[in-house]
Amino acid sequence: MRPDFGLLLINLGINNTVYVKTDPREIALLEGLAKDDRQAIETIYKQHYNMVQTLIINNNGSADDARDVFQEAMIVLYEKARSGTFELNCLLKTYIYSVCRRLWLKRLQQQQKFVSDIENVSETVPVEDELEAHGQRNTEFQMMEKAMQHIGEPCRSLLEAFYIQKRNMLDIAGHFGYTNADNAKNQKYKCLMRLKKLFFAAYKNNTP
Amino acid sequence: MEEMQLLDAVERYLNNEMPADEKAFFEQLRKTNPEVDQLVVEHSMFLQQMDRFSDWKQYKATLHDVHSELLETGSIQEKAPRATVVQLWKKYQRVVAVAASIAGITALTISAIAYYFAPKPASEIQLLSRELANIKRTQTITDKKINALTGQASTRFIPPADPKSGGTGFLIDGKGYLVTSAHIVANADSVYIQNTKGDYFKVSTLYVNKQTDIAVLKIVDNRYQPIKNLPYALQKNLADLGEDVFTMGFPRTSTEIVYNKGYLSAKTGYNGDTTTYQLAISANPGNSGGPIFNHSGEVIGILSGKQTTAEGVVFSSRTRNIFTALHEIRKDSTNEDRIKLLLPSSIKGLDRIQQIKKIEDCMFMVIRY
Structure with a gap:
């Protein structure tokens, strides 16, 4: 017996992604993330961590794996918020679930633990594109981290003080024991050149 | 810059x-x-x-x-991974249930069939009683037969099993005097000898000398039939270096006699001991006490032991020690044993196979309990 047209249409309706307007409270949370609001992080953590942990543990993972995966999803969310997009087009829960599921599948594949699929306990949204962009940024951060480790001390501390902690040259000169700001500047320049060299070498090959 | x-x-x-x-x-x-x-x-x-x-x-x-x-x-809790057993149980719950029901049904069916086809208990008891009667009848018949047999063969004597040790002995007087090694019969509760036909005789120890490793035994069993003339003799002189020698003994647990030959390799024994000879002959535990014959069938010594640190070095007590022993037995006036020394060897000049055949009857396995 062939299914009639009505039934077919309903099936199509379910398979297509249903766009849901994001809850204003959830938009507020994402805005909080973009502003480095610790409260926002805590709220999302409390609401969704246990769900992710259950997902990971039910699929051959440990509590540590759950933490790693959830925090990576939080970074994806952070990047999204920082880029100015607060519209998820679905519930925050669905979004986090989709990202974590995807991330965990990828990690299982890397560990050669071939699993056919993680059974879906709740609905998912496609997140492949975002995760690809996230993967690229992750690689870049790893390049920077590795380059930083390679230049050694005191270069690392000096550059971190200037570019990450954003302290001024006079302060840095005092702290690192340089006689004046110009000396510190001189040293900083040398260090920066080395860091740039290391970073761009990795960047060209796109391998950290 | x-x-x-x-x-x-x-x-x-x-x-x-x-x-x-x-x-x-x-x-x-x-x-x-x-x-x-x-x-x-x-x-x-x-x-x-x-x-x-x-x-x-x-x-x-x-x-x-x-x-x-x-x-x-405590807003979030770290969960431990679920145990695999639990996961397996969840996964195979249904399979286990099906398997369990099949097993249950099978068990019930088998017991039902077994009950249905099993012979009824009452008939089984009857059968048994009849069989029991049969057994009783055959048992009485067997008993009768055994009684008849024991009456006939009561002369045959078999000492208890499990001897302490054993060796070889040989007659020096056909009336029932034997020579063996002292270490075989030392500390014995009782000593028996067994001939190559398997007959046991009880013996008493007449003389033991641990220095020369010589013991003289006397057969005290009245079933023993004396041998009139022994085929071999005891050598009176010293043996010569390089002389061909042979021995016979019972190194096996059966009364199978074993022949071995070799040569006199030194006129003195261990560390220059002048009461012994050194021989090159293969000997095993059980050969102790065996006579060492020269080619003309004279006993030149009694095998006593071998050196464990060297290969093929065997020592034998000299025949002279037997003479000393006999002399001492004779000196003891309370002793009524009169051991007559052997006549010249009657097997001189015979070939080895003939010699062995004659000697065989005078050889005994000595068993210590």
Whole structure:
């Protein structure tokens, strides 16, 4: 017996992604993330961590794996918020679930633990594109981290003080024991050149 | 130095820290000099990368903080991974249930069939009683037969099993006197001998000398039939170096006699002992007490032991020690045993097989209990 047209249409309706307007409270949370609001992080953590942990543990993972995966999803969310997009087009829960599921599948594949699929306990949204962009940024951060480790001390501390902690040259000169700001500047320049060299070498090959 | 100043200028330009006139000059320079422009673009990208990197690091640190804080306050709990057994149980619940029901049904069916086909208990008991009667009847018949047999064969004597040790002995007087090694019969509760036909005779120990390793035994069993003439003799002189010798003994647990031959390898024994000879002959435990014959069938010694640290070195007590022993027995006036010494060897000149055949009957296995 062939299914009639009505039934077919309903099936199509379910398979297509249903766009849901994001809850204003959830938009507020994402805005909080973009502003480095610790409260926002805590709220999302409390609401969704246990769900992710259950997902990971039910699929051959440990509590540590759950933490790693959830925090990576939080970074994806952070990047999204920082880029100015607060519209998820679905519930925050669905979004986090989709990202974590995807991330965990990828990690299982890397560990050669071939699993056919993680059974879906709740609905998912496609997140492949975002995760690809996230993967690229992750690689870049790893390049920077590795380059930083390679230049050694005191270069690392000096550059971190200037570019990450954003302290001024006079302060840095005092702290690192340089006689004046110009000396510190001189040293900083040398260090920066080395860091740039290391970073761009990795960047060209796109391998950290 | 110039490059450093340039980079400093780029940084100030990118951070909007330049005064208006300097900024205008720098923008002009950027337009005219592509190298400067390139540096600005590159450094801008790098600084952006650094910025994002620092944000990323800080954010990650915050996430870690939040995680441990929430764990402490109990807002989230770390779960242990589910045990595999539980997972397996959940997965195979249905299979297990089906298997269990099949097993149950099978068990019930089998017991039902077994009950149905099993012979009824009452008939079985009847059968047994009849069989029992049969057994009773055959038992009485067997008993009768055994009684008849024991009446006939009561003369045959078999001592208890499990002897302590054993060796070889040989007759020196056909009336029932034997010589063997002292170490075989030392500390014996009782001593028996067994001939090659398997007959046992009880013997008493007449004389033991541990120094020369000689013992003289007397057969005290009245079933023993004396042998009139022994085929061999005892050698009166010393044996010669290199003389061919042979021995016979019972190294096996059966009364199978074993023949071995060799030669006299030294006129003295261990460490120059003048009461013994050294022989090159193969000997095993059980050969002890065996006579050493020369080619003409004279006993030159009694095998006593071998050196464990050297291969093929065997020692034998000299025949002279037997004479000494007999002399001492005779000296003891309370002793009524009169051992008659052997006549000259009657097997001299016979070939070895004939010699052995004659000697065999005078050889006994000595068993100590």
